[in-house]
Amino acid sequence: MFASLRIILATLLALAFAGVAQAHPHVWVTMHSELVYAPDGSITGIRHAWSFDDMFSTFATQGLESKEKGKFTREELAPLAQVNVESLKEYGYFTYASADGKKTELTDPAPGYWLDYADQVLTLNFTLPFKTPVKAKELKIEIYDPTIFVDFSFAKQQPVQLLNAPKCKLDVVLPREMTFAEGKALSEIPADQPNATMAWGAQFASKILVHCP
Amino acid sequence: MSIFPRSEVARVALLAACILLLIFALDIVWAQPFGMARGAVPPEAGGFTGWILAKQAEFYRMLSGLIRAAKADGSATYTLLGISFLYGVFHAAGPGHGKAVISSYLVANDETWRRGIVLSFASALLQAFTAIAVVAIAAALLGATAKAMGNTVRVIEIAGYMLIVAIGLRLVWVKGRAFLQVAGVGATQYHVHGHAHDHTHVRGHEHHHHHGDDCESSAWGHAHAPEPSELTGDHWVKRGLSAIIAVGLRPCSGAIIVLVFALAQGLFWVGIASTFVMGLGTAITVALIATLAVGARGLAGRMAKSKPGAGMIMLRGMEAAAALVIVFFGVALLSGYIVSERLM
Numbered sequence: 017m018f019a020s021l022r023i024i025l026a027t028l029l030a031l032a033f034a035g036v037a038q039a040h041p042h043v044w045v046t047m048h049s050e051l052v053y054a055p056d057g058s059i060t061g062i063r064h065a066w067s068f069d070d071m072f073s074t075f076a077t078q079g080l081e082s083k084e085k086g087k088f089t090r091e092e093l094a095p096l097a098q099v100n101v102e103s104l105k106e107y108g109y110f111t112y113a114s115a116d117g118k119k120t121e122l123t124d125p126a127p128g129y130w131l132d133y134a135d136q137v138l139t140l141n142f143t144l145p146f147k148t149p150v151k152a153k154e155l156k157i158e159i160y161d162p163t164i165f166v167d168f169s170f171a172k173q174q175p176v177q178l179l180n181a182p183k184c185k186l187d188v189v190l191p192r193e194m195t196f197a198e199g200k201a202l203s204e205i206p207a208d209q210p211n212a213t214m215a216w217g218a219q220f221a222s223k224i225l226v227h228c229p
Numbered sequence: 230m231s232i233f234p235r236s237e238v239a240r241v242a243l244l245a246a247c248i249l250l251l252i253f254a255l256d257i258v259w260a261q262p263f264g265m266a267r268g269a270v271p272p273e274a275g276g277f278t279g280w281i282l283a284k285q286a287e288f289y290r291m292l293s294g295l296i297r298a299a300k301a302d303g304s305a306t307y308t309l310l311g312i313s314f315l316y317g318v319f320h321a322a323g324p325g326h327g328k329a330v331i332s333s334y335l336v337a338n339d340e341t342w343r344r345g346i347v348l349s350f351a352s353a354l355l356q357a358f359t360a361i362a363v364v365a366i367a368a369a370l371l372g373a374t375a376k377a378m379g380n381t382v383r384v385i386e387i388a389g390y391m392l393i394v395a396i397g398l399r400l401v402w403v404k405g406r407a408f409l410q411v412a413g414v415g416a417t418q419y420h421v422h423g424h425a426h427d428h429t430h431v432r433g434h435e436h437h438h439h440h441g442d443d444c445e446s447s448a449w450g451h452a453h454a455p456e457p458s459e460l461t462g463d464h465w466v467k468r469g470l471s472a473i474i475a476v477g478l479r480p481c482s483g484a485i486i487v488l489v490f491a492l493a494q495g496l497f498w499v500g501i502a503s504t505f506v507m508g509l510g511t512a513i514t515v516a517l518i519a520t521l522a523v524g525a526r527g528l529a530g531r532m533a534k535s536k537p538g539a540g541m542i543m544l545r546g547m548e549a550a551a552a553l554v555i556v557f558f559g560v561a562l563l564s565g566y567i568v569s570e571r572l573m
Contacts, residue, residue, distance in 0.1 A: 041286050041289075042289070042482055042483055042486060044290070069290075069293070070293055070490075071292070071293040071486055071487070071490045072486060074489060074490045074493045075375050075485075075486045075489045075490060076375050077375070078368055078373075078374060078375045078378070078489050078492075078493070079368065079372050079373050079374035079375065079377065080374060096376075099376055164282070167286070
């Protein structure tokens with residue numbers, strides 16, 4: 017009786033674990049970001065340029081009318097840009113900012129966002145303003161999709177730039193692949209210790225760190 | 230004497246609770262991003278899960294390059310099909326309510342593993358077919374935009390989710406009654422062991438009143454429960470058709486993106502072949518998981534036979550729980566609590 021119970025439980029465990037995997041990326045974004053500062057040294061906004069992968073770019077532009085086949089102007093892409101930006105709102109633009117350890121709110125993008133199409137790749141350009149400009153000794157901006165439908169990574173060349181910033185130190189932390197040992201260690205953390213797991217997870221986001229005097 | 234069956238009941242209750250917990254744990258992982266405060270931490274995945282995620286992402290990313298390659302060199306199509314197959318296998322091990330709904334359906338309905346495999350393959354193939362139909366009609370014929378296709382998929386998926394709820398509710402009605410009945414009989418037995426004779430009679434009458442028609446159709450003499458097959462009625466194919474449609478109606482986002490990309494490259498047929506092979510891979514994984522579920526159900530059934538009273542309660546309880554899980558998934562999907570992969 018006990019033995020068979022154990023077999024059943026083991027089977028169900030296996031079943032549950034088979035389902036524990038999450039969504040995987042269907043969209044890949046390569047990012048360039050600029051942090052815009054006011055003359056008084058406070059940061060006012062984040063200017064993103066997100067390039068989508070070729071497969072998603074093709075999908076997104078499917079059926080869009082253009083004067084020249086295979087090419088799209090900003091005007092032709094304007095409705096799509098609007099759809100993109102509006103649907104990003106629901107996801108908080110995948111951008112999370114904190115100043116000196118405190119969560120800082122960003123507002124909806126200013127008008128004037130646009131989409132570019134070059135080499136079969138769509139690039140979305142938009143600026144996320146800070147609700148109130150902040151001066152911070154330590155500014156942290158993380159970009160990720162908690163549902164992992166979209167995969168974010170920084171561009172290899174000049175991923176992040178500071179515009180008009182006071183003398184600040186910029187660090188770009190790339191999300192790194194989890195090594196097998198790390199993955200194993202993570203899977204061995206008991207489920208009733210979520211804190212340990214969560215502290216671990218923060219290492220795997222694309223992060224911008226700015227230290228100012 | 231009376232202590233033994235009681236502890237048996239406790240153990241059965243524990244088992245039922247474990248099953249529910251596990252199946253819900255499965256959901257929490259999916260729902261977490263939407264349940265938890267935004268901006269807390271990015272999700273993390275490690276070990277086996279992380280490996281599955283990494284693999285499917287890797288295969289998926291290879292698809293675009295291979296479709297381009299197939300344009301110049303036909304032999305790249307074979308590689309594309311191989312990768313599509315692997316992608317399907319890994320993808321089904323990942324997200325998706327399909328395997329959870331199918332497994333729960335099989336457990337609730339006491340279907341055989343053969344039927345489980347048929348259901349898995351039929352729903353996966355239907356899924357491939359819907360994706361192809363959507364892209365062929367919307368994109369290839371009508372020149373619809375991605376947004377229009379996204380909206381089409383939304384309508385299709387709502388229909389599918391509503392069907393899941395309907396199937397679940399019907400099963401809850403049938404299985405829940407069977408469970409209450411057998412649990413009632415069980416309670417009566419323990420009362421007999423105990424002391425309340427009057428109560429026994431009252432319970433017995435209630436029962437007769439409600440379920441007079443199927444009270445006598447029991448296979449296991451001790452418990453007055455109807456046979457599952459009689460409860461579900463119809464032929465199993467007819468019965469399973471609704472489950473196939475409910476699970477297979479919603480096309481996979483990845484397949485649609487791949488199809489549109491292939492169409493844009495002028496290689497729509499390559500996209501179609503890739504989609505069907507993906508479906509085949511998906512079917513294999515879902516069939517494997519479904520077989521495990523049926524195996525677990527079979528074990529429970531054998532245990533139940535050795536312990537007529539409590540065993541039957543456990544069995545019916547498990548079926549009712551599985552039916553509830555189907556309703557839960559349907560409602561969660563409909564309400565957007567579990568969000569499946571979104572297009573545009």
